[in-house]
Amino acid sequence: MSGVPPSSPARPPAGSAAPANAVEAAAGTAVVPLPYSSKQLQELLGSSWEARLKEMYRGMLLGRVLDTRMLGLQRQGRVAFYGPATGQEATSVGAALAMAEGDWVLPGLREQLIALMRGLDLTLYLHHLFGNDLDTARGRQMPCHPSAKEARYVSMSSNIGTQIIHAVGLAYALRYKRETGVSWAFFGDGATSSNDFHSGMNFAGVWKLPVLFVCTNNQWAISIPNEKQTASATFAEKAQAYGFEGSRVDGTDVVAVYHALREAREALASGKGPRMVECVLYRLTPHSSSDDPSRYQPKGWMDRAKAHDPLGRFEAMLDKLGLLPAAEREAIRAELDAKVRAAIQEAEVMPPPRFESLFEDTLRTPAWPLTEERDSFDKEQGGNFP
C-alpha cells in the first residue's frame, strides 16, 4: 500500500486525501495535533462548535476510560475477556454524532462506544461485560457483544463480515417502509476479504440502497497487515467495482470523520445510493485481551502508531488553541471514571443469570428435547453428587 505520510486534511471535504496506513512513514513518535484553527472548527462544526467539541471529547474519553478500566479488570481475572477499541475512538464518536435517531447500526468488532452514545445505558453495558443476570442477553455472549435495540444497535456475532449484508436488508426495509433512516455497516480491514463484504456491497449497489459502509481500517486483522489482506491500493477503491463511491478519511481525526460521514449520510438519505468510507486509523492495543502483538508487529510499530492516538491528537489541538482548559478536561475525566467505576461496582456484585435462562430464547416456544432437558435439570444437576 502507498506510504503517504499521515496528516489530517486542513479541511476535510468528501473523499479527502487521508493518511495512508504505513505507520513506518511517520516521522516520529510525537503526537500530531489535529490541524484546525478555531475559525476552521467553527466553519466545520457550526455555531455551537464549542459544545460539539466537548461532546466529542467526552465521547472519546468515555471509550478510553472504559478500555483502561476493563483491561485492568481482565488482567485481574474479574472479567474473562475484553476487546478494547483504543485508537478507534475518533471514528466511533465521529460516526455516532453523524447519525440520526432513525438510523440503524450493524456493528463490527469495536463499535460499542457507538451503542453507548446512542443511548445504551452504561450500567446495562457493564451488566453485559460481566455476563450477569441483568445482561440483556443473559450472559450468553462474550464481553463486548452487546445488543441494544433501543439504540437500533443490532446484536453481533463474532463471525467476520456477516453483518454487512444485514445492513443491506435493513436498508431495504427502511426504504420499503418509507423511513428516512439509513443503515450503517461497520467492519474492519480484514472483513473486506469476507464473503458478505462482497454480497453486501453488490446487493446494495444493485438496489441503490441507503447503506453507509464504514471500513475501520486499523491496519491489522489480528496479525495480518493490510498488504497481506488485499492487492488493492486502498480498501475504499473497492466500492468503485460495485458501482458507487468510496472515499478515505483520517480515522484518527474526529472532526474529519464527523464531517465526511455526515456528508456521506446526507447523500444517502437523499436517495443517491450507497457509499463506502474507509476510516484509516491505528489499533493501539492488542487485537483483544487474548492477543500478543509482539509475535507479529515490527518492533516500535506501536510507539509510532501512538503518534496517531485520536485522543492525544485532539488534546494537542485543544492545547494549541487554548480550548477546554486542562482543569476542565480533568474534571470530565474524573466524572467519567467515577461513572464507569460505579457501573462496575454495581454490575460485578450481580448474580449470574438464573439457570432457567439456559433454556430460554432458542425458539419462541422451546421444542423437544429442550423442554425435557429443562424439566430434568434439577434431577441432573441439583443436590449433591454422589
Add this chain to the structure above:
Amino acid sequence: MTELTLIQGVNQALHQAMKKDPDVLCLGEDIGVNGGVFRATDGLQKEFGEQRVLDTPLNESGIVGMAVGMALYGLKPVAEIQFLDFIYPAFDQIVSELAKLRYRSGGQFPAHVVIRTPYGGGIRGGLYHSQSTEQLFASTPGLKVVIPSTPADAKGLLLTAIFDEDPVLFMEPKRIYRTATGEVPDGDHRVPFGKARIVREGTDVSVFAYGAMVPTAFQACQVLEKTGIHAELIDLRTLVPLDIDAVVRSVEKTGRAVIVHEAPKFCGFGAELAAILAEKALYSLKAPIARVTGYDTPFPYTLENLYLPSVDRIGRAIQRTVTAG
C-alpha cells in the same frame, strides 16, 4: 376445497400471505420475472410488484443475509434457495446468524425468516440437484425444519411458517411437486407445527417418513396390506419441532419401527428417531429398528433409482421387521 398439486399449494400460500400482510416479501434467484425455476413463485411479481418480489443477484449468503436484515427491522421475508444443494454459501448466515439471533440478543431480535428450498432426488438432477441434508439443519438449535408431503400440508405448513416468529427452513419435495395432488382448503389454512400426520393406521409396524418418501412408503404399506401386514405410516411433517409423542405412542402400539429417508444413513435424521425409540420405547420393541435410506455416498445420476428408497426396498424392510419378532 380445490384440487391442487403440491407446488400449487406452495404458490397459493405465498399469494395469500402476501395479500394478507404487506410485510411479507419474497426474494431469491429467478423468482420474479421467471416465477422460479420450478414456478413456485409464478405470478407473484405481477401481482405484488418488484418491491415485494425481488430477483436477487446470484449469491445465497446474500439472499439469506438480506432476509435476516429485513427481519431485524420487522419484515417477514420469505427467501428462496433455488436448490437445497446450493444453500451452503448461506450456511454461515443460517447457522451463525439466523439460528442464533434470538438467543444472543436475549429475545430483542427474533429472526422472522422463512427459507424455502426444493430438496431431494428422483428428477435426474445428479449430485448437485438432488441432495437431502435436513439433518444438518435439524441439529442446529434455533431453527425449525418443515417438510410437507401433500398439497394441503404444503399450503398449511407454509402459511404457519410465514407467520411464525421463529426462523423456518421449509424444504419442498421437488420430485412430487406435480405428482402429489389433493384437495386443499381455499381459505387461510394453517397446519400447526409439531403435529405428525397418521397417513394410515396399522397394528404390526410403525413406518416413519417425511416429504417425498411418504407416498413411496404409503405404496409399500398398501402392497403389504394384501399379505396381511398392517403397517402404520406416520408423516412427521416437522422435524423441528418433532412430534415425539406420536413417534413413541405408535411404537408402543406396534412394537416395531421402520424409518425411511432419502438422506444417507450415517448420522441421518433416522439415527435420532432410533435413539428416541431406544430411550423411550425400548421395552415395547419386538424387533430391531430398521432404517431404509439413501446409500452413504454422494448422490448418483444414472443409478438414482437404486440409490433412493423404493417401494420394494421399504416393503422388504417392513417384511423383515415384522417377521423378525
